[in-house]
Structure formats: structure tokens, C-alpha cells
Amino acid sequence: MSATQTLLSVTGLTKHYGAHLGCADVSFDLYPGEVVGIVGESGSGKTTLLNCLAGRLAPDEGRVQYTDRLGDSMDVHAMSESRRRFLMRTDWAFVHQNPRDGLRMAVSAGGNVGERLMAVGARHYGDIRSQAIDWLDKTEVDVGRVDDRPDTFSGGMQQRLQIARNLVTGPRLVFMDEPTGGLDVSVQARLLDLLRRLVAEMGLSAIIVTHDLAVARLLSHRLMVMRRGHVVEQGLTDQVLDDPQHAYTQLLVSSVLQP
């Protein structure tokens, strides 16, 4: 695989909810190791776009082309459901805004992390457990709580557990929907540090949806600004945030308090 091959290639992605527009004519390329942020106000179509990209929602028009480890290119929405679900638990990961959507609350932390391993065929309890403990450690969750259920965890711990559960199979592409939403600022900062480190160490590619420009600034290399379903501006993160061209981006940047 050459270094310049795209990981995800998106062309003309459009999704309508009846007469209502979800997102329209979105096109971009994602390269290996790259982190792209999608920002915009509530209802601008960020999550719709993310779900279409991750194959969780079928778009009305457009294509999402994914290139796997072997260099084979495949259409995410044309492949069989079993293939897509297999991709979902091996090469891809999806971090939900609310950890309750991404975790099994009635299963211990270790079981949560181990589920993806067992889903791809791990059948040795000792190995599964040691890998789960290793990942709890990496995501700064107290390893002594490996047998506790996530509903006894704090919000920040739940979110870190969700990240551990997603990264345990060594995915190449992570979709994140507001990963820091609903957390207080000090916990957010810690989570951002963790994400930044993991993305760099594992050479992950990521698509991060957020309405928090600070999160976008810290994590993403490139930024897409969405408004009413359309991408109004895209470019390098610093460029977009420091020299916004579109009126809406200017509004967005100027609405953030500068401490």
C-alpha cells in the first residue's frame, strides 16, 4: 500500500429525511493517520454525515469508498451486511457521545473490553483478561475495577472504558461522535490528552464530530464546517479557525469566549 492511498474516499454523499435535509453533497478524502474534525451547530447534519460514513445509515446518493489493509477498495454501502459488521468490529471503531450507547451496562468492564476480542474468535480466558486489563491501564481506568460494572463508573471513566473497548482490536479508523460531550472541563482535558496520545501512538485515522472548537483544534488536522447540511468551509484546522473565510465560520469562531 502506498502512503498516498486514501483510507476513506467520500463523493457526493446526500441524505434526506423525507422533505428534510440531513446532509447534502459531501465529498472529501481521508488519508491514513489523518484526523478530520466535523464542526457545526446542532442540527447541521454532523451526526447524520458520520452515521452515513460509518455505514450505520444508508445515504440517498453518493459513495463511501474504504481501502482495507490489503489495499482493496470497497464500497461501504454496497458490501454485504455481514462484511460491514465484520469491518465494524475489526478495522473500524465507533465511539458514541453517550457511553451507554456504546457499552453493555450489565457486563463487567473486562467483559466489555473483551467482547470485541471474543467476537473475532479469541477463546482463551487468560489472554482476553490480560489484554482487557492492559487496555484499561492504557486508558487510565483503575485496573482494580476490571470486574465492576460500568454503571458504577463515573461519566469520564465510562467514556474511557468505551474507548478501550473500541481500540482493543487495533482498528485503523475511528468514528467519534462528540467524545467529550457531557463531561466537565478537567475530565475533558484528560480525555483529550488520552485521545491525542492514542491516535499518535497507534497511527489511527479518525473522524471526529464535535461542536466544541477547542476539541477540534486539539485533535484534528483538518476541519470541515457544516451548516444546514452543507459543508461551507474545509481546510487545515489552524487555517480555518485562525482565518475563517465563510461568514458562518467567522460567526462560529467569534462566538467562542477567549479566556
Add this chain to the structure above:
Amino acid sequence: MTPESETDQQYNFAYLDEQTKRMIRRALLKAVAIPGYQVPFAGREMPMPYGWGTGGIQVTAAILRRDDTLKVIDQGADDTTNAVSIRKFFKRVAGIATTEKTREATIIQTRHRIPETPLEDGQIIVFQVPIPEPLRFLEPRETETRKMHALEEYGLMHVKLYEDIARHGHIATTYAYPVKVAGRYIMDPSPTPKFDNPKMNRTPALQLFGAGREKRIYAIPPYTEVVSLDFEDHPFEVQKWDRPCALCGATESFLDEVIMDDQGTRMFVCSDTDHCEKRRGEGHVGPAQEAAE
């Protein structure tokens, strides 16, 4: 066989009408063709409450012939309420012969046990199933569990076993222990103790499962491979007892613990009453019998 005059002529043979029996037989044929797959069927109301074996009784009614000999067991015993009333029911509506001896039966309807006497070619065992979906308590959505079966995504089943080991140090599931049938479908063997799981593997008898409330039928054809799930470092094991049956001295059978008085005296006896009686008839004696003599 009961004379024709003694059977209840108000009902069709074996209670259900012929169209219903044909519908159930079609579901059974499909179930046998796809071992371990849960086939939906239009379950009927039966003259007994759900949870008392409405699924098993419908399967039995659909396959019953006039020359069949029926045995019914409940927790291994032939003489408990559920077993006695179902046996009486079929005697009344079908006039067929009944037996308590495993070897003489052509059809065995069971709740929670497989007889200790190995089943033979030509015999059919019908299980009463309360909850047919093995993934139910891990994944509550029926749409999702069906998809998981269809796509063979069974990682979640091992999460349950993982949780057992994490919490108890060993696989603590003792009944409804999940099995993989013919290398494809994961199946709930109904609430039989895992002690009976090995008996399902490559048995010469046909095994049919009926869930009345959930309206599902599934089956294991004769000589089909049935593997209990486990981990490489925590292999599947069956229950063991540190004493023999108090009545017949059997060491290889599934034992029930029976409380004898309010002083804490207890006795362990075979749960399979037919097996225990047969052994005692052959002259085997257990510790309780020896003490009495």
C-alpha cells in the same frame, strides 16, 4: 392400549385438529433440515397455562401415532404433577399407550432432563422450552438476535461465560448451557442441566424442542454434533457429586438433593426415577438402604 370407547371422542386424535398438526409438522421438518435454527410456528392455546409445557405438548400431539408409547418426565421423574397430567391428557385424547420405562417409549416428552438410559435409534425426545433464545439476556432486541444468528456473530455468547469466570472463578452456568449445533447455530438446550449436554451429542434419537409462549420450534437430527461452548483454559465440565445415590448407589447419574426434615437432614437421590428403580430392581443398594437393613 386404551379401548376406543374410553378415549374422549369430542376431540380429534391427540387434541389438535389435523390442519394444526400439519402446520406444526411443516415447522418440524424445517427445524430438522436446519439443525439448531429456531423456526417460528403458529402456536395454539392449549388447555394448560404457558410455562407448563404448551410447546412440548403441541410437538408431541403433532407427531403422535396410534401405536406410539409415550413417556413423560418432569425433572427426571415420572410421578410429578406435570408428568402425570400430560400423560393422562394424551391417554384421554389419543388413547395411546404410556410407560415409565425409557426403553419401551417411542416418544419421550421431557421437562429439564434427558433420561440416564441412553436413547436409541427410532426414539424421539420432545423438550419443553421456556425461552428458546440463548442470547436473550445479553441482547434484548429480537431483531438483533435474529441478525446475530443469521450472520453467525456469536462473540456475545462467550461474554456471558467470561462474566461467569470473572465473577465466580469458573463457568457457573449449570443449566441452559449454550451449545453449538452441527458447527453452525448456537442453541439453548432448554433448562436441562449441563450434565445432560454430552448426551445430546451424536445421539441416535431425534431431539425436538417446542416453546409454546415464544412460538418457536427447533430440532437436533440424529447423530448430529452438539458442542458445549467453553474457553481453551476453562474447558466444559459437567457437575459431579461426592456421594452416590442414597437409594440405588449410582455414581454416574444426576442427583437431586432432598430435604428430609427440619433438622437439616438431606438425601441425594437419582433425579431419573425410572433409572433408579431399574437399578434397585437389579439389586443395587445405596447407603440409605444399607443403613436401614
